[in-house]
Each structure stands twice: as structure tokens, then as C-alpha cells.
Amino acid sequence: METRPLVSIVMAAYNSAPYLAEAIRSVTGQTYPHWELHIINDGSKDNTAEVVQPFLDDPRIIYHEQENRGQASAKNRGLRAARGAFIAFLDADDKWSLDKLEKQLPVFVAHPEAGLVHTNVMLITEAGEPLGSPQRSYPQGWISGDLLVDNRVNGMASILRRECLDQVGIFDESLSMGIDYDLWLRISARYQILYLDEVTYFYRQWAGQMSHRYEERMDNAIRIMEKFLRENPGVVAPKVVDAAWAHTYVARGYSRFRADRRWSAAMSDFLRALGHRPTYLPAWKSIIKLLLWRS
Secondary structure, three states: OOOOOOOEEEHHHHHOOHHHHHHHHHHHHHOOOEEEEEEEEEOOOOOOOHHHHHHHHOOOEEEEEEEOOOOOHHHHHHHOOOOOOOEEEEEOEEEOOOOOOHHHHHHHHHHHOOEEEEEEEEOOEEEEEOOOOOEEEOEEEOOOOHHHHHOOOOOOEEEEEHHHHHHHHHOOOOOOHHHHHHHHHHHHHEEEEEEEEEEEEEEEEEOOOOOOOOOHHHHHHHHHHHHHHHOOOOOHHHHHHHHHHHHHHHHHHHHHHHHHHHHHHHHHHHHHHHHOOOOOOHHHHHHHHHHHHOO
């Protein structure tokens, strides 16, 4: 591995102009200088282009524009243009710690078997103030099973080797949500994933973000899991697969009931969970709550 490898940073921007300059400055202020930043304006209707313009004097910053096609398409455009040996991501309304690259890259040097390194995330307010404690994210090693049961890899806080994408492909543009989860799962089948116990990413919560479409999120997760298990038979032990399905169906059942009180759809998912793990306590508790609610 080169001692000072180039890191390609991909930033998809859609109507995030109020926060975009701060996001870009968290890259230009990095203590590690060998990077390029690809900003992809995904059909924004605000003044994103005007905000980016003053930063284009830095030759490391490359600006792309396209019609609105969604995050997967925008990020893939950046990935296709990326020249670095490592890939990182930053959403246009978030920001990095200024030592993010300097902290994460040495992990790859110490562990050549690692395909991806992830860290902790701090939630921040619209004004940039911390919200509670950092979100710790600790799984590491061969973690396909852990990811199936519960995705604890903070996607945007991750850096990965470019060779991972050469092996497993880029984002799946047929998915409306969960594109990071899908890619991390594919990487986890071929590479070890390591964890650095540091906060390097600040995730902003604000009113204009994509709504929490919980049922759609879970529907996409089920598609992702089905595809992963079909394409990677035997990678995850059957007991772990059953645990993953039980957890996922209970989560979708909750989302169906919470959204519009669809009792039958929720009950169907809770029963599916028990089909995979008959003693799964969260499923039994959920069924009891549903029965009490209906009575």
C-alpha cells in the first residue's frame, strides 16, 4: 500500500445548500491532504451550484451535475469518476471531523485484510450542536451474520478499498432505500470489516431530510437480504439466518402497525418471525400487544 494514497470522496447533493459549505470545509480542512472530492448535484432546485462555485478553485474538487435520479445514481456517478485507491462518502448536509482520514487510513496499513473501516457517528442538530452521546458501532471481522441480524455499520462513516467495488460492484440503483446496507453486505462476504472507536462523522438531523419511511425501509431490507443469501449460500450459519429473519419480520410488523394500524399485516409478519424462531420473545410480545390492542 502506498504511504500517502489518494482518497476519493463522493458527495451526493440534493437541496442541501444551507449546509453544503460546512460539509465541503470539513473536507478541505482535513489534516490528510491527499484526497479528491466529487460533488454530484442530483438535480437540486436550490442554489447548490452557487454554493459550490467558490470552492472550485481547489483542483481537488470536481463538480458534476445531473437530473434528479436519486442517491444511488448520484453516488455511482461519483464512484465511476473516482481515481483513488480508497473511497469515502459524505452527505451534503453532514460533516467530518478534520482528522477523519488521518485516523482511519492507518487501520488499512495495519490490517491489509480489511476491506472497510467504520467508526462512530455523532448526531447533531440543524445548528450543528451535539445530540446526546455518540452512536457507537462496534462489529468487526467477518461480520456478514451480524449485518444480517442488525446493521450496526455506520455507512457514511466508512472508508473502503477501491478494490472492494471492483469485486462486488457499486450501488444498486433499483433500491429506493438501504443502498449502503446492500453494498456493505456484499463487501462483508469477501472482506473483513474493521471498527475504529472514534467519532469521525457528524450526522445532521433537520426537517428537510428524507422522511422516515419505515415500512419501505424494511421492504428494501428484505429484498437485500434475499438477494445476499441467494448469491452467497453458506456464508452465514442457518441459525443466524433464522435470527436475522425473525428480527427483520418483527421490525417490519411494527412499521406496518405504527404507520396505519394494519393489524393483519403486522400479525402476519410476527407469525413469520416465529416460523424462523419459534421461541423468539419479541415476536411473542408483539403478538400479545396486538391481541390486547384489538380487544
